[in-house]
Amino acid sequence: MSFRVYVLGRRKAEIARREIAEFIHEGCFFDAPGFEPDPRSAEAAELGWTRFDIFERSGSTPFTLHSEEGHRVANIIDVVAGTFDERGLALPSTGSAHLEATRHVYVVELDRGGGISEDGWAMLSSVEVFLAKRCAGIIFSSEDGVYDAELRRVVDFRAE
Numbered sequence: 001m002s003f004r005v006y007v008l009g010r011r012k013a014e015i016a017r018r019e020i021a022e023f024i025h026e027g028c029f030f031d032a033p034g035f036e037p038d039p040r041s042a043e044a045a046e047l048g049w050t051r052f053d054i055f056e057r058s059g060s061t062p063f064t065l066h067s068e069e070g071h072r073v074a075n076i077i078d079v080v081a082g083t084f085d086e087r088g089l090a091l092p093s094t095g096s097a098h099l100e101a102t103r104h105v106y107v108v109e110l111d112r113g114g115g116i117s118e119d120g121w122a123m124l125s126s127v128e129v130f131l132a133k134r135c136a137g138i139i140f141s142s143e144d145g146v147y148d149a150e151l152r153r154v155v156d157f158r159a160e
Contacts (some may be wrong), residue, residue, distance in 0.1 A: 004142075007110040007128055009135025012069065012104040017052040018044040020065070023130055024054065024123060034058060063124060068106040078107045080121045083142050092155060095146060098138055106131045125151060158159055 021039035034055035037043040053062035068076060077099050084091045093100070104132035108124060110116065128139050139147040146155040 003110050003112050005124070006080065007106040007108070007131045007135065007137045007138040008076070008080070008098065008102045008140060009104040009106070009132070009137035010098065011136050013131065013134035015131070015134055016045050016047055017065075020052060020127065020130070021054075024127065027123060027126055032057065037049070037158055038064070040058045054124075056117060056125075059160045060115070061075060061111045064109045065121070065127070066109065067108060068105040069103070073102055073105050076107070077102060079142075080140050083140075087157060089155070089157075095155065104135055106137075108133070 017035070017037065018039045021033075021035045021044065024033055034057075035044070036053040036055075043049075050067055052065040052067075054065070055062050069150075080099060081091065106128075108128060110124070126149075129149060129151050131137065132139050132147075137149060139151070140156070141147075141157075143157065145153055147153055147159040
């Protein structure tokens with residue numbers, strides 16, 4: 001089952017995939033994570049990327065990061081606003097202002113059936129915070145709610 005978390009940024013953060021891989025290595029989340037592309041490659045140093053796969057272990061299903069701009073941002077904002085509508089909740093004014101200012105979105109996509117470890121979940125949360133801080137973003141999960149860049153819950157969908 002595919003699950004997505006959105007990091008909605010007010011600005012585009014110029015982050016190379018290599019930098020994200022280094023952040024994950026420094027966090028010591030996994031013994032031997034894998035990345036596609038390889039962080040040592042020239043491709044991983046490029047700033048204009050759209051996809052980055054992170055493997056918890058060899059042969060595992062990847063966590064995929066997508067970097068979205070332009071019309072795809074508008075589509076994602078519609079998904080976020082639609083989630084509030086479906087739940088019968090009003091989008092807080094600060095959230096509404098943030099959505100209007102969103103210029104860039106990082107999408108964290110994963111397959112829950114892939115057997116994600118506790119370290120995997122911790123890594124994903126840390127990467128979401130890393131990205132949110134860099135792009136003046138907030139974090140949106142259709143299951144849990146909305147978090148600020150410090151991972152403090154701003155809107156709790158579980159309290160419904």
